[in-house]
Amino acid sequence: MTRPEAIQVTGVSKRFGDFRALDDVSFTIHENEFFTLLGPSGCGKTTLLRMIAGFESPTEGSIALFGSPIDTLPPHKRRVNTVFQSYALFPHMTLAQNVAFGLENLGWAKARREARVAQMLEMVHMAPFAGRKPAQLSGGQRQRIALARALAPEPRVLLLDEPLSALDLKLRQAMRNELRTLQRETGITFVFVTHDQEEALDMSDRVAVMGEGRVQQLGSPGEIYEEPVNRFVADFIGETNFLPGEVIETTGERARVRTPFGPEIVAAQTGVTAPGPATLSIRPEKIGLGDEATGTVLTGTVVSRNYMGGYTHYTIDAGGVALRVSRRNAVSHSEEGFTVGREVRVGFEPGSVRVLGQ
Template identity: 65%
Template sequence: METRKKAVELRQVSKMFGDFQALETVSFDIHDNEFFTLLGPSGCGKTTLLRMIAGFEVPTTGRIALHGKDIQGLPPHKRRVNTVFQNYALFPHMTLEQNIAYGLENLGWPSEKTRARVAEMLDLVHMSKFARRKPQQLSGGQRQRVALARALAPEPEVLLLDEPLSALDLKLRQAMREELRALQRQTGLTFVFVTHDQEEALDMSDRICVLGGGRIQQLGTPRDIYENPTNRFVANFIGETNFFDVDLLSIDGNMARVRTPLGLDLTVPQRNVRSSQQKVTLSLRPETIGLGDQASGEIMTGTVVATNYLGGHTQYIIRVGDMDIRVSRRNSWNDAETLAEGATVKLGFHPEAARVLGQ
């Protein structure tokens, strides 16, 4: 199996601000040519981690390397990394050409090479015809493209992106997600992307590092993190899920036998469960539960207590016994009427779709 080259290595890195520990000790690698995302809620340590890679913050402990070279003592301008900020940080008095050229001129690039690189970058982000405009004459999405062009111009080894889409409206964010991913593939650079938006992370990333409380909660592919969360924090933060407190009966390898509050005994996949635990959490995604004619596996009967039509899908709250279960059903052009509140309905799921979490 081929070993991936390491663009960024973090070893035993932590960060304290006075008595506050912003980031507990972490160690992981970011691969070359990878779209890598740091995902988590506000205050989880993701921006602190990005700023330490950039050189804007100094780790309290540990070592950071760029393509095998220790960059611990290097100031930001000496590191082969560039950052795209949330507010773009463009010079308002300069044209787009001048904004992109500024950093190259400071690095001592000759004027002919600088002009060629500026033209190349404007073409890359489809902004050539706006070259002599100033930032205030552009839309938010256009300014974001210029900020990307400016960051890419000096040929960094790694591009850091600190919530660059959060100031854009929904449609523009979705369009920019596609552009960013295409840009990363086209340039072959390593992108390290910070966001609190789970959909952005799932859509664009090769791998995601989920942070919570200053700790790494899980690191893996989008599919693995969504379908096989390591703990309740990850299952709750990534997408929506139903949580049930269940009794642990036994563990056999990566499977657990549990008893639900409804009296069902199920054998389901487990993550991080210890045999000493008596109570554990069962996680079941709303879209894995079938309704009516689509119900199969473990069948139950419940009452619709709420409906929420969301365009592409309808979300139901079904009461079974004294439990409320959230169910998501995709809508199609030939769907029958939405289930009415108060209706009795069958629902079912296959135990393999559930996960038992030990934390």
């Protein structure tokens, strides 16, 4: 069953003088979806979020909310709220007053307003601190209050502009879980902007990977990680090995390709229409070492070894080609490992390779 469309972005472009921040962007966000705009600084993701919020207007194209155009509506007339990176809490107000602020502006009756504030503070586990001021809170607690204030007026869409970037690693991980839980509990469409690929993969139903003002790929986290459509996406999402290859022939979504190691393999391909040079992408965790080396098997030398707790990362020199390999530490850090200078078997299966057009 197809879910209703919450946001429709159609042919949107945005120019600031001679600079084109967005270039003919089109996509749809479904109701009750956790949707993420992911990309590096300057890719246009925050500009797009500000257009949905009403703080910027498209130079070309249109944006609709649940089927109704909103391009000419001021921000306060859109049922859209925004959580900013800086939280933007009022320092002179208590937490309860911060959450109630938007409800007062909307003219909610006192009893209804107080009930909603209590409900929101309870939802974000901040009810015992209702009388405190923002300066008395940690970064994570201020983030919760910013969320409560944004959710209180019952928006149909919640926009989140890199809200976790100022938090430390453990707190970011905890807040990711809380955000996902809040989205499921409220049923509100969340549109999340981040440059952090891990956040996007962890929380999202779908991700739009943006680069150079365009949507490079839109899909589920699994799709964009396992099936990148171009080199930009493969490089931005996670780590990967890029190897030169030569396409011999293509058949539908498969290509017969010669690897830099000599053997020909048949692998999934995107954007390749004719024989010729191509780029092969192989994720580090898809490459086996030692007894785990299968498929195309080579002999290489360990150049570097970096222990990272759950994983150990290796660089292997395989006939002059440097391969990055990630190996899960299933037993303990004292396993024999593959020491620097050691000769090892290294291998990958054809199904681990993605062939990308030049």
